[in-house]
Amino acid sequence: MKQLNKTRSAGILCAAFLCATTTLAAHNQTALFHIGTADNNSAEFALYPDQKTSFLATFGGEHAYYVGYSTPAKHWPFALPGPMDSWGGGGYWAGFHPRHFPSFYFDLTKAPKKGESTFHIALTQVNNQHATTLRIEVNGHRQEYNIDASTKAIDARFPSAWLHQGMNTIRMGIVKGGWIQFDNLSLISPDAVLASNATSTLIKEVKAAPFEYENTSSSNRRQPILFDLVQFDHPADLTFKIDGYPAVTKHIEPGKTIQEIDLPALTGKKQKEKLNIVVSEQGNTLYKGTIERSKGT
Template structure:
């Protein structure tokens, strides 16, 4: 007799939706849970709608883009015998990224890929020779393909000299902003065990220390998190920024990796935001 999924719930966040349910009893033996997804309507439990299988009572549907979107799910228990339970359904929406706002400055594309950056996808061995003094990037003049590396190393990285690395982003504003601002820092991956910390500053004033999430340690070798069955583990840093820290004329945003190992860029930007 097949077991049905119980207590299914879903929670949206930036570019991802987390599903959880109650673990089924051991008997009869559960082989896995099958997760189906669709936009616009409840999915059919057929191979075209299958987004993943898991042996755990949770699943993250990720790489869903910066916009707020609604997804519908069905989760099915599949027994070792091949018997299948009745589908349990739930719906949830992702949270819109700051990247959907009006851009003040952007480096890269918010597309779950880092292939547009310098040295990508596997050129970290050339980092020190190419960027011996870190990064000094001027918006409108510099280019991601040559002037912003895909990896931002930290003091734990021998290939980058075991030291702090400062990335500087310079950009001009016609007028000082008055409304709400947000930082969107998207990563394709980070080091799994020592992703580290970084200090974010605007015009010489420290804003916050960012503690990065552990990833899969695969982003030093490939940069496309949209590829089927890729091993990357994207993460997102989204936080409000004080408008008073910015000014008319040149502005300077810096991120210094002060602890741990590397993170791999998808994109970084500052946006004017409303309704969040």
């Protein structure tokens, strides 16, 4: 991870409620994406108001929200627990260990090359029992914010160059203290353009496996291409097409999965190979890209 060399106070960014309100109004006009409603209420989010005990089963661990497909009512919780919260699997017997880091995934057809972007988080409440630290990571670049019960909003400002064309990730989690409750979240990034093809299939990453399989009976070696994906809400039949190799169709059930498409390992003098890859569902392209694999990885 790329660590920012300071921990910011949310109070410095927006100490007063008036400041938070003014900032939010501007964000509504320019947001690349906006999740939730700016109404000082969490009613539009999942599990609201009294189902937080279901958080572990529904949103625990590395949860994904796919901008353009996901909805707050189904795919984002109204509150995010910290290491001190027993209802989120924390507390003394859990060692006060941070364990929940949900992420927003968003695909950009155009990324800004300069300037500043802002990830804005408006809150309805923050626990009043524990000093709390919220961690935010933009494509691996880390920032941390100390917040308390008086915090109404956090503006995580970062260089727009941290974003790139293709799939981007904003990951967040409470690494110290207790829960926060959301009003709305948004990303402001001038000149960025959000793709419009989000579907129930989120393809987070495609890469060649750093290993090979060997068939002991034939001595043939195989190298998998790994597709890290999340299938939301309902099953899908996905077709994986890699130039020069037969297409493979797989039935994908809802949930997180890493799909493997095995290719013959590189042999002879060929040390590297570029692969053009297309993933589609019923003829609709969900992913198109190029990766490189190496011999002996």
